[in-house]
Amino acid sequence: MSSEGYQPIQGMSDLAPPAISVWQDLERRARAVLESYNFREIRTPMLEKTGVFQRSLGNTTDVVQKEMYTFEDRGGRSLSLRPEGTAGVMRFIAGAGPDFADARLYYMGPMFRCERPQAGRKRQFHQVGVEALGTAHPAVDAEVIALQMHLLSAWGLSDCTLQVNSRGLASDRDAVAAGLRSALEPHVSTLCDDCRRRMDSNVLRVLDCKQEDCRRVVEGLPPMSDFMTEESRKYLRDVLDTLDRLEIPAVFNPRLVRGLDYYVQTVWEITSSALGAQDALSGGGRYEISLGSKSIEGVGFAMGIERIIMALEAEGKTGGDSGKELVWVVSLGEKALDDNFKLAQTLRQRGIRCDMDLRGRSMKAQMRAANKASASHAVIRGEEEMEKGTFLLKNMKDGSQEELEMPELIERFSRALSLAGGE
RNA sequence: GUGGGUGUAGCUCAGUUGGUUAGAGCGCCAGGAUGUGGCCCUGGAAGUCGCGGGUUCGAAUCCCGUCACUCACCCCA
Numbered sequence: 001m002s003s004e005g006y007q008p009i010q011g012m013s014d015l016a017p018p019a020i021s022v023w024q025d026l027e028r029r030a031r032a033v034l035e036s037y038n039f040r041e042i043r044t045p046m047l048e049k050t051g052v053f054q055r056s057l058g059n060t061t062d063v064v065q066k067e068m069y070t071f072e073d074r075g076g077r078s079l080s081l082r083p084e085g086t087a088g089v090m091r092f093i094a095g096a097g098p099d100f101a102d103a104r105l106y107y108m109g110p111m112f113r114c115e116r117p118q119a120g121r122k123r124q125f126h127q128v129g130v131e132a133l134g135t136a137h138p139a140v141d142a143e144v145i146a147l148q149m150h151l152l153s154a155w156g157l158s159d160c161t162l163q164v165n166s167r168g169l170a171s172d173r174d175a176v177a178a179g180l181r182s183a184l185e186p187h188v189s190t191l192c193d194d195c196r197r198r199m200d201s202n203v204l205r206v207l208d209c210k211q212e213d214c215r216r217v218v219e220g221l222p223p224m225s226d227f228m229t230e231e232s233r234k235y236l237r238d239v240l241d242t243l244d245r246l247e248i249p250a251v252f253n254p255r256l257v258r259g260l261d262y263y264v265q266t267v268w269e270i271t272s273s274a275l276g277a278q279d280a281l282s283g284g285g286r287y288e289i290s291l292g293s294k295s296i297e298g299v300g301f302a303m304g305i306e307r308i309i310m311a312l313e314a315e316g317k318t319g320g321d322s323g324k325e326l327v328w329v330v331s332l333g334e335k336a337l338d339d340n341f342k343l344a345q346t347l348r349q350r351g352i353r354c355d356m357d358l359r360g361r362s363m364k365a366q367m368r369a370a371n372k373a374s375a376s377h378a379v380i381r382g383e384e385e386m387e388k389g390t391f392l393l394k395n396m397k398d399g400s401q402e403e404l405e406m407p408e409l410i411e412r413f414s415r416a417l418s419l420a421g422g423e
Numbered sequence: 424g425u426g427g428g429u430g431u432a433g434c435u436c437a438g439u440u441g442g443u444u445a446g447a448g449c450g451c452c453a454g455g456a457u458g459u460g461g462c463c464c465u466g467g468a469a470g471u472c473g474c475g476g477g478u479u480c481g482a483a484u485c486c487c488g489u490c491a492c493u494c495a496c497c498c499c500a
Contacts, residue, residue, distance in 0.1 A: 259498065367460035
């Protein structure tokens with residue numbers, strides 16, 4: 001409290017033990033699920049030329065206009081910390097050649113947006129995301145959504161709602177915009193200032209305005225799909241039908257549009273009822289992104305890890321970190337201390353998690369340390385044991401102890417290790 | 424960028440209409456006849472009361488400013 005100089009900058013936080021184990025566990029499960037769908041990891045830089053984001057996300061989006069960390073490097077180039085993961089992956093794909101035309105990629109890592117922090121919103125936050133490249137097919141969209149739901153259940157989340165909509169084919173975009181505009185025209189006077197601006201810059205966004213007056217206008221509008229071609233409508237029906245066949249509960253929400261320009265056709269969002277105002281756990285959709293002469297198609301999503309963890313906590317599902325068993329080596333006397341240091345090294349080389357007090361503190365202090373670290377066992381050795389060539393192995397849970405010789409001791413923990421490793 | 428709430432020990436918080444050496448619980452450290460943790464007992468360390476200014480004989484307490492955290496709007500994960 002009294003030392004502000006030790007705090008990280010606003011909206012960014014340190015991830016330290018013991019909380020880190022929740023993250024590690026979550027990441028481990030995520031990789032297992034993602035790779036079971038044959039997705040491979042990609043790690044792109046956190047810093048890109050600002051244009052990479054402007055071109056991919058769209059210049060009129062809030063993210064690009066007011067939320068990016070943008071600055072000039074020493075050469076006067078405009079660079080930005082990535083506010084999301086897709087743009088960097090698309091830049092990679094555009095330069096990668098045909099080997100990656102149908103790539104199935106995932107990423108996890110920090111993203112940056114310079115907004116006012118609040119519950120569920122950090123300036124540095126973390127996402128795990130997926131991109132399935134290649135030409136559009138409704139089954140692929142459904143598969144990616146299925147993967148996403150799979151991840152959520154692998155993490156143990158249950159109170160989630162999946163909402164799906166379509167923005168129509170890229171070729172429908174102008175017709176949809178024009179249709180919405182003319183439908184909104186009679187109500188311009190009741191719309192909020194932002195929405196009046198959106199009428200020109202980004203009509204779709206009027207649909208998810210939260211102002212009450214705007215909402216009322218939007219409710220009276222014909223569904224967006226009225227302005228699309230039959231091909232777009234069929235695509236959405238196919239996605240929803242496939243989800244149904246896969247027994248994935250989806251809610252059709254005709255007003256869901258998402259905030260990034262690159263989306264076409266299927267868009268979706270997953271919210272958690274366990275969260276506060278920022279209740280979107282994840283969002284995704286199909287996209288078409290033009291970079292230079294290339295146009296890239298794909299479908300993907302991003303999930304916010306902080307929010308996932310918040311939802312897990314709210315659902316009471318972040319169990320304590322079990323981790324591997326811990327052996328605490330306790331020494332009495334300087335000779336034993338030196339020798340036990342070597343014992344600890346031996347155990348560590350066998351992959352046994354092991355710690356000890358090297359400063360020669362009292363036995364009581366060492367036992368307290370073992371307890372505090374929630375060690376499963378203590379290995380105790382002093383003069384007596386050294387003369388006999390034995391070790392006292394104490395079970396910290398039930399308090400029982402037995403006297404063992406070196407080979408037995410090693411064998412005991414090797415067995416524990418193989419059990420732990422095989423789970 | 425706009426608005427609300429909060430800032431007292433490592434943590435969670437008390438602190439009475441402004442009054443002397445600012446408290447508790449938990450945690451930490453040490454001991455409880457010299458080789459055994461968790462429970463219990465005893466003792467100990469630890470706070471520029473976020474920071475700066477003002478009012479006052481006197482401020483943790485009142486006023487102003489500032490910073491930080493937090494929640495909400497906007498938007499998003």
